[in-house]
Amino acid sequence: MTWETAGPLWPSAPPPPAREALSWELLTVAELPGVRADLRSHLAAAGPRLADLRDRLVLALDEMASNALRHGGGRVRAAVRTTGDGWLIEVSDSAAGTPPAPAVGRDPSEGGLGLYLIAELATAHGWYTAGDAKHVWAVLAE
Secondary structure, eight states, X not given: OOSTTOOSSSOBOOOOOOEEEEEEEESXXXXXXXXXXXXXXXXXXXXXXXXXXXXXXXXXHHHHHHHIIIIIOSSEEEEEEEOSSEEEEEEEESOTTSOOOOOOSOOGGGOOOHHHHHHHHOSEEEXXXXXXXXXXXXXXXX
């Protein structure tokens, strides 16, 4: 998939079932270094077999959470959960009427390419609304 042919990059779909592992309530992007450290610490306990996954999860979580804080606003919640064969990252914000919008036709130096990156890292991804919240999710395989 290329950026030009991404099509419906973020389909409207519920996430797969998962078990809770970690979650955070976020108010500002200044909290993200602590979130990254929490996730790294949690995954370090699993040993070296998750080293590559740890970096991909941290990157995807950071991109998704910073998008929610910058563009969604309101109450932002981020969670990392385990699935049968991977890890689900889910971030919610208060912009239920605004779907995830990958940058189109933007110079890469201007940023805004995080959703493309997450789509490439993930085995599945999507978004849905529940009440007044938008939930954006991605599954990364172990």
